[in-house]
Amino acid sequence: MGCIQSIRCKPKRFRDSIIVQEVNTSIDPNPTSIDESSSVVLRYRTPHFRAQARVLVPPVAGKESWTIGWIQACNHMEFYNTYGNKGMSSWELPDLRDGKIQAISDSDGVNYPWYGNTTETCTVVGPTKKDSKFTVSMNDNFYPSVTWGVPVSDSNVPQLSSIRRDQSFTTWLVAINQATSETLVLQTIRWRMRLHIQVDPKKPLAHRAVLNEPVAQEQPQILGKNEPIPSNAMVKPNANDAQVLMWRPKNGDPVVVIPPKY
Structure with missing residues (x-):
């Protein structure tokens, strides 16, 4: 019993004592819906990715x-809209596309590095006398508009012929010490x-x-071994501010249609 006792006698570091009681993640089973109510743009809405965790934090001395x-980061983005034989428009993340970075923050753009600050986070302020139990949850989906006409022309003649999209994300459940910025990865989802x-x-x-x-997306994976968070997934810019809309004609040079916000 000596060994067990010696573990008991040693006060556990806080980082070893956060308990993730349950993690659930899924992508809704409904297919992507298409909305053609506008004569200017096609809109589509993808099913939601959802993640939820029940966490227990012991008393903070x-x-x-x-x-x-x-915290979420985008690792890969292909988003091509083809206009017959004219060319294609594409939303691109230049640094990710060119391999300069491995991932880019998918924060809401306000509460870096967090995905959001309503249901997505919970802060435990010490000292506390008893366990803190809470649930943090997030969801994500795409709801873009794609012009029927070629985006660099004044004409609104419908020429859109295909939309292809393939995006990959890593989502982490994380604890961060507000004073020291010590960061603990508790769970990793892809x-x-x-x-x-x-x-x-x-x-x-x-x-x-x-x-x-x-029609149905592949379901998310909860990784058996946590992955570290790349440093640029924690800081500005986020994917929405860094993305660029390019027009890539069949003949001629690419044109920036919408420059990055950042």
Whole structure:
């Protein structure tokens, strides 16, 4: 029994004593929905990725405060809209595309590095006398607008013929010490969203677009071994501010349609 006793006698470091009681993650089973109500843009809405964790934080002895919540980064993005034989527009993350970085923050752009600060995080402010139990949750999906017409022309003649998207994300459940910035990765999730929409621009509005694949997304993976968070996934810019809309014509040079915000 001596060994067990000696472990008991040694006060556990706080970082060893946060308990993740349960983690659930899924992508909703419904297919991507397509909205052709606008004569200017096609909109589509993908199913939601969801993650939820029940966490138990033991009493915090000192005046430390810890925030526990979700951080997400995009590891890969392909987002191509083809316009017949004219060319394609694509949303791109230049540093990720060129391999300069491995991932980019997918924070809400306000509460870096967190994905959000409503249901996504919880802060435990010490000293506390008893266990703190709480749930943190997040969800994510895509709801973009894609112009029917070539984005660099003044004409609104429908020429959109295909939309392809393939994006990968890593989502971490993390505890961060507010004073020291010590960061503990508690859980790592990987997920991916893919879609292919075929469009016949000659057909009348509301009858043009068909979802080819996939009807159901592959479900997220909870990794057995946690992955570290790349440093640039913790800081500005986030994916929304860094992305650029390019026009890549069949003939001629690429054009920046919408520059990055950042």
